[in-house]
Amino acid sequence: MLLQTCTIGISREFSELSGCSAAYFQAVTARRYTKDGAGEVRFINDQERDGEIEIDHVEKTVLKLEQLLKVGDNGALCDFINGLFENSTPENADLLVMQILATVYRVVSNVAEKNDVVTLLSSNQIFSRMTTYNSEAGVKGELISLCENAKSIISSSQRRDSEVLCDRAVQIINERFSDEELSLNGVSRELAVSPNYLSALIKKNKKKNFVTLLTEKRMSAAYDMLVCTGMKVLEIAEKCGYSDQHYFSYCFKKYYGDSPGKIRALRQGE
Numbered sequence: 001m002l003l004q005t006c007t008i009g010i011s012r013e014f015s016e017l018s019g020c021s022a023a024y025f026q027a028v029t030a031r032r033y034t035k036d037g038a039g040e041v042r043f044i045n046d047q048e049r050d051g052e053i054e055i056d057h058v059e060k061t062v063l064k065l066e067q068l069l070k071v072g073d074n075g076a077l078c079d080f081i082n083g084l085f086e087n088s089t090p091e092n093a094d095l096l097v098m099q100i101l102a103t104v105y106r107v108v109s110n111v112a113e114k115n116d117v118v119t120l121l122s123s124n125q126i127f128s129r130m131t132t133y134n135s136e137a138g139v140k141g142e143l144i145s146l147c148e149n150a151k152s153i154i155s156s157s158q159r160r161d162s163e164v165l166c167d168r169a170v171q172i173i174n175e176r177f178s179d180e181e182l183s184l185n186g187v188s189r190e191l192a193v194s195p196n197y198l199s200a201l202i203k204k205n206k207k208k209n210f211v212t213l214l215t216e217k218r219m220s221a222a223y224d225m226l227v228c229t230g231m232k233v234l235e236i237a238e239k240c241g242y243s244d245q246h247y248f249s250y251c252f253k254k255y256y257g258d259s260p261g262k263i264r265a266l267r268q269g270e
Contacts, residue, residue, distance in 0.1 A: 007034050008041045061096065062103050069107050069151050070158075077147045085140055100143055101126070104150045112157040120149055165191055166205040169198060170213060177217045180241045184210040214241075219255045222248070226260055227267040233260050 009031030011023040030044040061084065068077050084096055109117050126142040172187050187210070188195040202210055218240040225236045237248035253259045258266070 007031050009033075010041060010043045012044055062099055065100060065103050065147075066107055069104065069147065069154055070111075072151070074148050074151065077151060078144050081140060081144050081147065097139060097143065100147070104146055108150050108153055111161075112153050116153045116157065120146075120153055124149060162201045163205060165193065165198065166202055169202060169210070170206070173210075173214050173217050177214060177221060178239050178241050180243055182214065182241065215251070215255070218242075219252065222252060222260070223256070223263070226264045236260070 009027040009029065011026035011030065014020070014023050026044040030042040030047055033042050033047045034040045064080065068080055072080075081100070084100075104120075105117070108120055124142065124146040126139070126146055168191060169187055172190070173182070176182050184199060185195050188198040191198060199210060202208070202213070206213065208216075222236050222240045225231055225239065226233075229236075231239075233249065234245045237243075237245045240248065242248035242251070249260055252263075256263060
């Protein structure tokens, strides 16, 4: 015999397969009430009462609140918080308040600057007064105000972040337009965002797509080289990210209406 011991946690009884997640959570929780290898069986019913606090409901509340903070409006936030209190028992109210506070702090901390978090905490006293409220209306009002302030901070931070990303993408184009391999996918990897997300941000902030911005920069640089230097067309093409001179000439004529050679001749004749 191996003479090994184990610890077993047993959940409450569930009649539906959809309860597997909750059963697992309860079993693990019950097992934590004993030491490793103690050789005991722990029933969750023996360790914790089966009260009205519903973990699943709380988790869904957190997810919905996080979504509203990021993309909802103030009216939806207000209705959501009012609805929480209308459908909550007194026993659950304190847990919900704590979850709301924790969610707001976590979401703002993840997307905003440290100074924004400090401003939120200092301008909303609910964090320090939550144990002194004697009315539901008081705590609801403070929570709604907190969530509205948090949403404002998150929205401002998202706008700043999107502008910074777009400016950085344009900077990369301006600095590395001569790289034939420069692409939306490559820049998005460098900026640690998805190509679709970066493309949408550029279109929203610059009113043009990535390829258009890159082409404009290459054509502008090519034009300057044509009229201001004696470089050969092949050299200009390579410096503007085109290894194929004929394709460069095609793109140039499509953009300006005349071939590189004709543009140069016209400008030299002026």
